[in-house]
Amino acid sequence: MASRPGVLRVGDRVFFEDIEHIVVGIEGVAVRLHGDDGRDQALLLPYLLSSDGFALVGTAGDQAEFASAGVLESLPPGAVAEARFWERHVAEVECGLPADAPPGTRPKPEYDPACTILAERERAKAAELAALGRPVGRRTLQRMRARYRAQGLLGLVDHRAMRPTSPTGRADQRVIDAIIRAIGEETDTSTGTRSRLMRRVERLLETEHGPGAVAMPSRAAFYRLVEQLSTGRHTFSAATTRRQNANRPAGPFTPTMASRPGEQVQIDTTKLDLLAVLDDGTVRRPELTIAVDIATRTICAAVLRPESTKAVDAALLLAKMLVPEPMRPAWPQALAASASRLPHARLLAIDARFEHAAAKPVIVPETIVTDHGTVYLSQTFTAACQRLGISVQLAHPGTPTDKGVVERTFSSINTLFCQHVASYTGRDVSRRGVDPARKAAFSLPELDDLLQEWVIHWQMRPHDGLVHPFLPGRSLSPNDVYALQVAASGYLPMPLGPSDYIELLPVTWRVINDYGIRIAHRTYDAPDLAAYRRRSSGVAVQRGKWEVHYDPHDLSHVFVRNHRDGGWITAEWTLLPLVARPFSDALWCQARRQVVERGQDGDDQTAVARALDALLRRAERDVTEPSGDVPPPRAAIPLRAPTEPGEDDIDGEGDAPTELAKVIPFGVFDPFSEEDYR
Incomplete structure (x- = not known):
């Protein structure tokens, strides 16, 4: 019964000759128009409909609306x-x-x-x-x-x-506004009850309108209003979920897109939902830092640390991304790159390092997206990105959706890896079993070996977010997508030498004395330093001090830049033969604390070395003995290193020279910032 579309009627508004007109009459094939400029004209209907710029602006009366x-x-x-x-x-x-x-x-x-x-x-x-x-x-x-x-x-x-029905019925709009405001104020507070919210609404109404000016509804009616107005906001449930919902962007969510490997890589850090036995024998949740490529969903690198990740860990994560993952002795041959869908022959012809590599591609990042953590804002990390030619893009504060891919990858790691480990703790206390610390059987290096093997399996696992337009309905693995995209974008290796790794380490400036270099109550020396003792480096800005790079996870040696002749000089700790193996700054501070608690001098390197050796041997015994109970976690109280720039650079009696030993570096975790050494 409705009018047929495509029919011009009296009363319609049309656009003709850059002016709007109203149709005032139709006689046969003639149309009479009245323009907004006051002119009237009569035209043939075919001429009007075929003219350039003609458009139907509005129809007479209301637009026909049909019931769908x-x-x-x-x-x-x-x-x-x-x-x-x-x-x-x-x-x-x-x-x-x-x-x-x-x-x-x-x-x-x-x-x-x-x-x-x-x-x-x-x-x-x-x-x-x-x-x-x-x-x-x-x-x-x-x-x-x-x-x-x-x-x-x-x-x-x-x-x-x-007529649309209102969820609040006939409630006073002033009460509704006060409830909405009070619900918004609950975002950052601890979860309360509806009765507390009701008292807050009463106080808001009294403050804004005066005592008794606005009548409060009954308790039952108020609770019904709150139920309608707080839908989806988790006002009376988990506070973490409430804050996460508040951090969502107001506009429509736009997924992060990338068309080639390395175009955008997201980096983030979180604590794993499992326990590990650390080098000092304590049981704690390790911290995981990963880098995820957006285009292929490849986990480019993963680094485990016992507690707080440092800037040097993030910098070394970049270096780990740029080299192929080597096959480890216990891994099956099916995890090798030569047995995977990666274009191994082509990559090997370009980069010889792929000969014994595992099935994980090397992706050189162009842009890295991180949050505002101090690790990623530090000079060590930003300088490493600048040296490698990588742009850093910071996410908006409190907006995890800016790096949603890496956040979702953490969830996959917890469900696909962590829950299958004996010491799995669950994501919160309500999901935790009875005393999971007693089931912790893996040391941090063992757990890292398992994680790295799982990452290779992840590369071969189909991913629901990876599809190809020519393969509809089929999920691809990260390695499959990389093989498709590298054929179009190509692969250019970025080889890193030993000096490149040293450049990524934190730096401090020290004087080369007769006894060597002292850092945080430790003395480092080497025969190659003999020619530079008590000499200026020539760097006037640093008052003649020498540039020293160190690895907080392996303090057995440091690297001194030779400002005179070029290159690097490796200096080892003079008392290294007294300890069982290399150590981190955290273990060093714990050993110093034990020496001080026994009433001895904390600056006595020999006493600290013996305490450190005993600590390492006891921790090794606790890890290797299957029948012993795992010691309960105990937080170490660190002794901070000297903060004055030249505190350790004064002349004085040094320790007797000791024959240096060859040590294989063994990385463990350091919870302190490199600024402690400056």
Whole structure:
């Protein structure tokens, strides 16, 4: 019954010759227009419709609105049934047959358009409805016919049934505004009850409108209002979920896209949901730092540390990304790059390091996305990115969606790896078993070996977020996507030498004395330093001191830049033969604390070395003996290194020279910042 689309009618507004006009008359193929500039003109309809710039701006009256299935389903069933009842009778008045008449039905004599006029059909329908107990006037039938022509079935629906219902009913708007404000203030506070919220709303209303100016609803009505207004905000449930929801962006979420390997890499750090036995024998949750490539979902590198990740860990993570992962002795041959879907032969022809590499690609990052953690804002990390030609993009504060891929990867690691380890703790206390620390059986190096092997399996596992337009419905693995994309973007290796790794380490400036170099109560020396003792480095800004790089996870030796002749000089700790193996700064501080607790001098390197050796041997014994109970966790109280720049650079009696030993570096964790050494 509605007007057929594509018909120009009187009252329509059209755009013609850069001016809006209204159609004031149509006679045959002629159209009369009245422009907004006051001019009237008559045109042939074909000329008007075919002219450049012609457009239909608006139709006469309201735009026809037709009832879709979704609109009808949103209405009360009784209102829809009533509308269909009237549709049957209005259609019979219009065309002689009811709307639901089967094909071939002949109209009744009183409704036959060939024998009757519209006024006669209206009178007949009014009489019929009065006999059915639904009396209606002729003018009402005419209004129904007009609405049915304009809107179809929707025009016959009672408009009272189409009014949107308010979830808050007839509640005072001032009370609603106060409830919304109070719910918003609950975001950063500890979770409370509805009664506390009710008292806060009362105080807000008294402050804004005066005591007794706004009547509070009953407790039951107030709770119903709160239930409607707090939907999806977790106001009375977990505070962490409430804060996470508040951090969501207000606009539509746009997924992060990348078209080639390394275009964007996301880096983040989190604590794993499992326990490990550390080098000092304590049991704690290690911290994991990973780098995830957006284009391929490749875990480019993963670094485990016992506690707090340092800037040097993030810098060395970059170096680890740029070299192939070597096959380890215990790994099966199926994890080798030569047995995977990676283009091993092509990569080997470009980079010889892939000969014995595992099935994980080398991805050189172009842009790295990180949060505002102090690790990623440190000079060590930013200088490493600048040296490697990597751009750093900081995420918005408190917006984890800016690096959602790496956040989701952490969840996959917890579900696919951590929960299968004996010392799994669960993501919170409510999911934790009974004393998981007693089940901790892996040391940190052993746990790291398991994690690195799992990462290779991750590279071969199909990922739901990786699809190819020519392979619809098939999930690809990170290695599959890398093999497809590297064929288009290519691979250019970035070889790193020993000096490049040293450059990524933290730096401090020291004087070369007769006894060597002293850092944090430790003395380092080497035969190559003999020619530079008590000499200036020539760096005037640093008052003639020498640049020293150190690894906080292996303090057995340091690296001194030779400002005179170029290159690096490796200096080892003079008392290194007294300890079982290399050590970190955390173990050194714990050994010094034990020496001080025994009443000895904490600056006595020999006493600290013996305490350090005993600590390492005891920790090794606790890890290797399967029948012994794991010692309970105990936080070490570190003794801070000297903070004055030249405290250790004064002349004095040094320790007796000792024969240096060859030591294989063994990385362990350091929870302190490199600024302690400056």
